[in-house]
Amino acid sequence: MRILRLMLPVAAAGAAAFLAVPFASAASASLTATFAQTSVWGSGYGASYTIANRGDAAANGWVVEFDLPAGSTVSSSWDSVRQVTGQHYKFTNASWNGAVAAGASVSFGFNVSGTAVPAGCLLNAAPCSGGAPSPQPSASSASPSPSASPSPSASPSPSASPSRSASPSPSVPPSSPPPTSGSTVDVSTAAQLSQALTDARPGQTIRLAPGTYDGSFIATTAGTASAPITLTGPRTAILTNPSPSGSGPSCPAPTPGWDPGYGIWLFNAGYWNLTGFTVFDAKKGVVLDNSPHVTIDGLYVHEIGDEGVHFRRSSSDGVIRGSTIEHTGTVQPAYGEGVYLGSANSNWDCHGNSGGVDRSDRVQVLDNHIGPYVAAEHIDVKEGTIDGVIRGNTFDGQGIAGQNSADSWVDVKGTGYLVQGNTGTFTAPGVFANGYETHNPVAGSGCGNVWRDNVSDLGGAGKYAVNVTSTSKCAGNLNVVYASNTVRNATGGLTNIAVTP
Template sequence: MSGTTTSRRLPAAGAVAALSLLLCSLPPAPAAADATARASTVDVSTAAQLRSALAAAQPGQTIRLAPGVYHGSFVTQRPGTAAAPITLTGPADAVLVNDGPSGSAPSCPVPTAGWDSGYGIWLYGAPYWRLTGFTVRDSKKGIVLDRSPHVVVDGVSVHHVDDEAVHFRRSSSDGVIRNSRISHTGLAQPGYGEGVYIGSAGSNWGCHGDSGGADRSDRVQVLGNRFGPSIAAEHIDVKEGTFDGVIRGNAFDGTGISGQNSADSWVDVKGNGYLIEGNTGTVAEPAVFANGYETHNPSTSPSFPNGCGNVWRDNVSDLGGLGGYAVYVTSTSKCAGDPNVVHASNTVTGALKGLTNIAVTP
């Protein structure tokens, strides 16, 4: 039998192109994927590196702090997105310290060359950030959010600051602070040493208001934090013109409240529609303490009253024989159309006057 030969036919050019397209469309090999993930994380260990990372941050990026003390002014104006927030994270022994302020301050605080705000970390026009794990101390203010909605502050520690610890300002709405620890505020101005400050007083709306109106830092949630001791002003100050926040599951230690500038309660609610539930509050001397929770009704807007429609339930208050009511509601007539509500599920001990000064709702 005669032998036969076979030959291999080379793929046509179209088949080669199709094969190349298929290979390009396949997901990257694990090593390539890991390299991509690493590229989205920026590790920093010096103040200069942190400043550079904040100035160049991109959506989806993580800036990771090494343990250590970072001295200086730390500010970002880089926005994240809902799908790709930016994260600044570090362990508790990664500590931001701002020894400022210095230079000539602008009439309304904006990041300005040659001026150091003194803030520990400042987000300005920087929505969709996650601030997690690290510590801020020895600064004029701790964490300040301006025009920065949808920011989550999680598991941070802020202590030993001159004024307030965390401020949601200039319509920084839909923010969250949770699982964090705040103490030793108001070291320079006791009456201005709030733990968490939501919005702005009506007298400051010219700077911090939205198009000349209120500072609409709405729907801010304060969840599962530990406040005190030595917070010189209110642990949470909810300013007029803000709406629909949640204050839930926090622990308040009022030891050290100063009583200055009417700072004499754990929580002062001047906003509307807040749910205050499941919190635990205690207080002991030294403290100048009037009531656990208070409402006030500043007349700043012709379109809506302030300090109305707030609800308290399942809060446990121990006033230590220093305060009058667990919940003190002022000027009920101003909220006739949207009254504040105190449920019977709230409990109080050590009160000089009782649970509340208004009728209790079952």
């Protein structure tokens, strides 16, 4: 028996060597799924699974499953199709990321409400290689970041893809008073920020330290032309408001006990500058009500339930420039505009505070990067507004949802806008009809607008770079499309009206 025991391993080894020969050249896929937390905040975290193909043949399709302990739930996810049974979660590849080439990887992401991490990971019904959760990052390591693919990352510079990130608040006691230096108020907690906004005075600067500020942040004091109020911070200063609560008036106004879910809300607060920081995971990103002469400069707005930035209730003469807006309409795609100027006439009873009209006029939208995964129009210009400028922006139409006729980069229902020097692209997935459109919901609206020097790539899906809905409704004040505009991959062409040389 001793001899047999010694011989068997040799025989087995020989058999293994023999059997390996005919399969040595057979190509096959070998998938692994690796979990990573990409951001952490007090009540939850953002995470991703990376599906890597370590084999020598392409894989076609993947399914990742795991369990979360009771008390934690996946609140949102992207780049996958999610199914839930109790505490068991199943994520199937989306239509565009199921194929994984040899040596390549794809990923999907999700947010968790709660602190528990996945357990029992399965990839295509087999254990995930390295499927145990990777070590959680320390609070100081999380930082906001879009990435170069539709998955979260930890780099603080935005890119042309959606991402989810947040940094935890520094451990300064909420009761600590904000230190002040001259006209600058330094804040490092949500409580300090709320107090600073309440106490703000013309000429003051509120300076955010890096960290996450979770709460309802409302300013109701106006600056002046010579002494604007500034709220500023680095990109790693993150305003988030994921949990609206209470009930407010039918026409939104700051109300005790009501949190509307806005990332930052200026109400009757003209002459403000908002610069540099991030707005993340809120019902609406930046909302301006009756707040003219506001400049928004270099913000990063992403993972927003409805619209990213809204100039509303006659918030005229504002500027938004150098900002990045991604992944909006995560809750209601039909309301996921990147930048929203004015209000639909159906809402003028509430927001029409200038002779019954929302006159958010002369707003300039300059040099921003909007998209991908902006579910509605990248810029929606509402009827009743006039004389704005949309110039130098980059529109990435990937992920536009097409709901509620939101199927273009820019829909101009206002009058007298200059649309110049913008670059737009579209790639699947998404629903895309035209690059730019006009509509005429009220008499005289959607007229007298001008397109110059725009570069459009419609990805083989869109019909016209500029589609003008009606010329008869704009008699005497026609829309003009100049020959300096160019278009590629259009099913129709540059425009459906006569081109002006």
